[in-house]
Amino acid sequence: MRETIDFGIDLGTTNSAIAVAEDDGVRVIKNNDGWDCTPSAVWMPKEGVIHVGRRARERTEDDPENAYAEFKLEMGAAGAHRRFGRAGVSLTPEQLSAEVLKSLRQDAAHEYGYQPEAAVITVPASFAMNQNNATSAAAALAGLGEHCPLVQEPTAAAIAYGVQDASDSARWMVFDFGGGTFDAAVMSKRDGELQLIQHAGDPYLGGKLIDWAVVDDLLAPAVRRDLGLTDFTRSNQQRWLKNFARLKLAAENAKIELSRKPSVEIYADLEDGSGGTEPFEFTLTRGALDDLALPFYTRAVRLCRDALAQSSLRPDHIDRLLLVGGATLSPGLRDLLADPVDGPGIQLDHSQDATTVVARGAAVFARSVRLPKKQRQAAPGEFTVDLNYPAQSVDTTGIPVSGRLGSGSTVDWTRYAVTLSNPEGQPPFRGPRTGLSPDGSFYTEVAIDAGTRSRFTVELTDDSGTRQKLTGDTLSIGHAAVVPGDAVLTGTLGIGRANGIGAADGTFDPLLRKGTALPAMVTKTYRTTIPLRRSEPDAVIRIPLLEGERRRADRNTRVGLLEIRPRDVRIDLPAESEVEVTFEIQASNREVLVTAYIPLVQQEFEATINRSELLPPQHPELVDRLRELEQRALDLREQADEVYADQARTELEDLTEQNTLPQLRKEVDAAAVDTGAAVTSDRRIRDLEAQLDDIEESIQIPELQRELWDLLSTCETNIEQVGGGPSDRRELQKLRDRASSLGDEATPADLKRLIKKAAAFHVELLRRSDSWEFLVFTSLVEARDEMYPPGQADAAIFEGRRAVAAGDREALAQVNNRLRQLLPPGGADAVDRKTGGVK
Missing domain, CATH: 2.60.40.2410 (Uncharacterised protein PF12988, DUF3872)
Known part of the structure; x- marks a missing residue:
C-alpha cells in the first residue's frame, strides 16, 4: 500500500511521459509501443473511439480534421477547442490533455494492475496562473484528483540531476527547451535541499516555432514554386489543411533526423487543389535549419542571461548548464550554448536523457508527497x-x-x-x-x-x-539524498490601479513578488477614489487582478477581477474609504484566493479568479496592434537618432537582429486559423509593447536631463535677480548634487521627480520677484476660455490690462486672485506651473 504519490508525469507539448519512484530508484514506464515517451496527440476516427499517442500523431498528417497535437499551448484560453468531424464533438485543450493523462495512467495500470489515484504533474515555470489552473483541471478530468500537485519542469529536472550528484552544494542552470515552452532556471543545492533561485522563461518559445519556420520559409515557398500553388500560405491554411499538416510533421521529423545527419530528404504527396496529388521533394540541410532556428536559440540564451542578472550571479558562479527537452539534442544549439561569447558561458551537462529527465524528476518529487488519507470517524470506545x-x-x-x-x-x-x-x-x-x-x-x-x-x-x-x-x-x-525546497512564485501578482481604487494612473501595484516562497499571504490597504451610492446603481469599483513584471497594468496578464457595486454594500460608501486587499496562494496547486475587506461596512468580497478564461484576441485586433507596433518602432528609431539616444538605438538594433517583428508578423498571420498562434501573438505583442515602453523612456532621458539642468541654471539666475540668501544657494546646491548623483543610472521617473522639485523652487523664487504678478496675469489671460462666467473674466482682464499699463503691482495681484477663482479645479495650479516654465 503506497503512502506517497510516487508517480510523476511530464505533460509535454509534443511528448509526455510517466515515471515511478520505488525504494530501489526511479524508472520510466513504457507505453504499449514500448516507447518511453507518448506523443501528446489525440485521434477520434468515430464517435466513442479515442486513440492517444503514436497512432494519433501519425494521423495528424493524413486525417487532420480528426487528429490533433500541440494543444498544450492553448491551455487556459477561453473558447479554444478542437473539432472532431467524424465523432461530431469538440474538445477543449484541458479535455485533450486529460485524454493523454488517461493514456499514461493506463500504461501504469498495465505495469502495476491498478491506475494511480494521484500523480505529480509538471508545468513550465513560465506558465501563467490560468495555464496552471487549466493543467489542474485536466488532471481532475483524468481521475487524478481535484488538487493534483504541480511542480515546475526545471525544478523536476534539477531534482533528477541532483539525485545523481554527490556534491553537498552546487548551483545549476536548467536550460529547458521543449516542444512549445522554454524555461531558464537557476537552481541551488545545499545540504541536500534544492531551491529555485531565479527563473526567466517564455511559455510560447519551443521547437514548434522552428518547425513552422521550416514550413513557412523553406517548404511552402518551394511548394508554390515547384507545384504552382500560388495561394499556398498559412493564412490560407483551411484550403490546404492536409498539405500543411504533412509538411509540419515532415519538418518536425526532419529536424529530429538532422540531430544525427548533415542533411535530410523530405518527401510528401501533396494535394494539387483539383482532386489529385503531386509528389514534393526537398533537401533540408543542418545549416539551413540552424539559420532558421538561430533567432529562437538567441532568445533562449538571452533569457538565461536575464535569469543570471536577476539573481545577481555571473556564469562562473554556475557549476553546470543542465540540458532538458528534445530541442537540446540539436548540434547547432549545443554549439551555440558551448560558445563562450555567444552562449551562456557555462559548462554543459547532458548526462541525463533530455526527453525523460523531467518525468523522472517529477517521480522523485512525488516520493516526497504523501497520498491524502480519508479521515475516519472513530466509533465510541475507538x-x-x-x-x-x-x-x-x-x-x-x-x-x-x-x-x-x-x-x-x-x-x-x-x-x-x-x-x-x-x-x-x-x-x-x-x-x-x-x-x-x-x-x-x-x-x-x-x-x-x-x-x-x-x-x-x-x-x-x-x-x-x-x-x-x-x-x-x-x-x-x-x-533521500535530495529533497525539494519551498515552492516559489514564478510570476508577480498584484492589482491594476484604476476604476475606483488607489491612484488611478494605470500602473501595476505588486503584492506578491516573483520568487516569494509558497504558501504566502499578503494584505495591503487602499482607498477608494469614487463613492458608492445606492441611488447610483451603475457605479462600480473594479480592481483588476494581474500577473506579470511590467510597470504598466495593461502590459500584464489579467487573471481575475474584483468588483464592488452599490447593491453589495449595506450603506453608502464615501470616497476615500479603506479597502484591505488580501492575496493568498497555496503551494501545491497554486490556487489563489483574493478578497477585499471594507472596515467601514465590515464586509468582505471575494474576487473572481479566471481558472481558464483568458479569451484570445481576434485576428483583426492582432493585425491592428501589430501595425501600431511596427509604426511605433519606426517612430522611436527616428526619435532615438534625433536625440542621439545610444542605449535606445542599441536596443532597437537588437530587435532587428533577432528578427522580432517579421517573426511576429508570421505568428499573427497564422492566428487567422490557429488559436495557439493567437495566444502566442497576444503574449508576444504585449512583451514587445513593454520593450518599446522601456526604449521610449530611455529616449526621454537626454531631453529630461537637459530640461533639468536648464531649470537649475534658471534658478541660479533667479537667485541673483531676487537677491537670494545662503539658504537659497544651499537648496540649489542640494538639487545640483542630486542631479549629478543620478548619473547614467537615471530613470525618467527619477528625473521627473527632481524636475518637479526644481520647478517648485523656481516658482518660489519667481514669487519674490517684481515680475511675478505680471507673468501670472499673462498666463491667466491665455487660460481665459476655461473661465466661467466669461463676462466676469473679460471684465477682470480689462482691469488687469489697465493695472499693467500703470505698473500697479498690487492692483494686478487683486485681479489675478479674481481670475483664479473663475478657473475650474486644478486650473490655478496649472497656471502657476506654466508661469514657472514647467510642463
Missing part, C-alpha cells in the same frame, strides 16, 4: 490518529512527527501517551513515551535508517501502561 510528518528527509535523526488523536467518546487525553517504534531499524528504534496534551495532540522526533524507508508504529497506552487499539497507527519516512 481511537484514531491523524499524523503529520515528512515523507522524506535528508537527515537521519531529529525527524519531527506530530499528530492528534480522536475518539468517539469523551476522553481525558492527559491519561494517555504514545510511543513510536521501528523494530526493523538498523539499529531498532523505540522513542520515548510522550504524553498527550488536553486536546489529544503530541510532538516527538524519530531516527531513520540511511538510504532506505523506515516504518514506524504508533503505540497508544493509558496511564496504567495498557496498550489501546489505534486506527491509522503506521507511518513511513524515506531517507
Whole structure:
C-alpha cells in the first residue's frame, strides 16, 4: 500500500511521459509501443473511439480534421477547442490533455494492475496562473484528483540531476527547451535541499516555432514554386489543411533526423487543389535549419542571461548548464550554448536523457508527497490518529512527527501517551513515551535508517501502561539524498490601479513578488477614489487582478477581477474609504484566493479568479496592434537618432537582429486559423509593447536631463535677480548634487521627480520677484476660455490690462486672485506651473 504519490508525469507539448519512484530508484514506464515517451496527440476516427499517442500523431498528417497535437499551448484560453468531424464533438485543450493523462495512467495500470489515484504533474515555470489552473483541471478530468500537485519542469529536472550528484552544494542552470515552452532556471543545492533561485522563461518559445519556420520559409515557398500553388500560405491554411499538416510533421521529423545527419530528404504527396496529388521533394540541410532556428536559440540564451542578472550571479558562479527537452539534442544549439561569447558561458551537462529527465524528476518529487488519507470517524470506545510528518528527509535523526488523536467518546487525553517504534531499524528504534496534551495532540522526533524507508508504529497506552487499539497507527519516512525546497512564485501578482481604487494612473501595484516562497499571504490597504451610492446603481469599483513584471497594468496578464457595486454594500460608501486587499496562494496547486475587506461596512468580497478564461484576441485586433507596433518602432528609431539616444538605438538594433517583428508578423498571420498562434501573438505583442515602453523612456532621458539642468541654471539666475540668501544657494546646491548623483543610472521617473522639485523652487523664487504678478496675469489671460462666467473674466482682464499699463503691482495681484477663482479645479495650479516654465 503506497503512502506517497510516487508517480510523476511530464505533460509535454509534443511528448509526455510517466515515471515511478520505488525504494530501489526511479524508472520510466513504457507505453504499449514500448516507447518511453507518448506523443501528446489525440485521434477520434468515430464517435466513442479515442486513440492517444503514436497512432494519433501519425494521423495528424493524413486525417487532420480528426487528429490533433500541440494543444498544450492553448491551455487556459477561453473558447479554444478542437473539432472532431467524424465523432461530431469538440474538445477543449484541458479535455485533450486529460485524454493523454488517461493514456499514461493506463500504461501504469498495465505495469502495476491498478491506475494511480494521484500523480505529480509538471508545468513550465513560465506558465501563467490560468495555464496552471487549466493543467489542474485536466488532471481532475483524468481521475487524478481535484488538487493534483504541480511542480515546475526545471525544478523536476534539477531534482533528477541532483539525485545523481554527490556534491553537498552546487548551483545549476536548467536550460529547458521543449516542444512549445522554454524555461531558464537557476537552481541551488545545499545540504541536500534544492531551491529555485531565479527563473526567466517564455511559455510560447519551443521547437514548434522552428518547425513552422521550416514550413513557412523553406517548404511552402518551394511548394508554390515547384507545384504552382500560388495561394499556398498559412493564412490560407483551411484550403490546404492536409498539405500543411504533412509538411509540419515532415519538418518536425526532419529536424529530429538532422540531430544525427548533415542533411535530410523530405518527401510528401501533396494535394494539387483539383482532386489529385503531386509528389514534393526537398533537401533540408543542418545549416539551413540552424539559420532558421538561430533567432529562437538567441532568445533562449538571452533569457538565461536575464535569469543570471536577476539573481545577481555571473556564469562562473554556475557549476553546470543542465540540458532538458528534445530541442537540446540539436548540434547547432549545443554549439551555440558551448560558445563562450555567444552562449551562456557555462559548462554543459547532458548526462541525463533530455526527453525523460523531467518525468523522472517529477517521480522523485512525488516520493516526497504523501497520498491524502480519508479521515475516519472513530466509533465510541475507538481511537484514531491523524499524523503529520515528512515523507522524506535528508537527515537521519531529529525527524519531527506530530499528530492528534480522536475518539468517539469523551476522553481525558492527559491519561494517555504514545510511543513510536521501528523494530526493523538498523539499529531498532523505540522513542520515548510522550504524553498527550488536553486536546489529544503530541510532538516527538524519530531516527531513520540511511538510504532506505523506515516504518514506524504508533503505540497508544493509558496511564496504567495498557496498550489501546489505534486506527491509522503506521507511518513511513524515506531517507533521500535530495529533497525539494519551498515552492516559489514564478510570476508577480498584484492589482491594476484604476476604476475606483488607489491612484488611478494605470500602473501595476505588486503584492506578491516573483520568487516569494509558497504558501504566502499578503494584505495591503487602499482607498477608494469614487463613492458608492445606492441611488447610483451603475457605479462600480473594479480592481483588476494581474500577473506579470511590467510597470504598466495593461502590459500584464489579467487573471481575475474584483468588483464592488452599490447593491453589495449595506450603506453608502464615501470616497476615500479603506479597502484591505488580501492575496493568498497555496503551494501545491497554486490556487489563489483574493478578497477585499471594507472596515467601514465590515464586509468582505471575494474576487473572481479566471481558472481558464483568458479569451484570445481576434485576428483583426492582432493585425491592428501589430501595425501600431511596427509604426511605433519606426517612430522611436527616428526619435532615438534625433536625440542621439545610444542605449535606445542599441536596443532597437537588437530587435532587428533577432528578427522580432517579421517573426511576429508570421505568428499573427497564422492566428487567422490557429488559436495557439493567437495566444502566442497576444503574449508576444504585449512583451514587445513593454520593450518599446522601456526604449521610449530611455529616449526621454537626454531631453529630461537637459530640461533639468536648464531649470537649475534658471534658478541660479533667479537667485541673483531676487537677491537670494545662503539658504537659497544651499537648496540649489542640494538639487545640483542630486542631479549629478543620478548619473547614467537615471530613470525618467527619477528625473521627473527632481524636475518637479526644481520647478517648485523656481516658482518660489519667481514669487519674490517684481515680475511675478505680471507673468501670472499673462498666463491667466491665455487660460481665459476655461473661465466661467466669461463676462466676469473679460471684465477682470480689462482691469488687469489697465493695472499693467500703470505698473500697479498690487492692483494686478487683486485681479489675478479674481481670475483664479473663475478657473475650474486644478486650473490655478496649472497656471502657476506654466508661469514657472514647467510642463
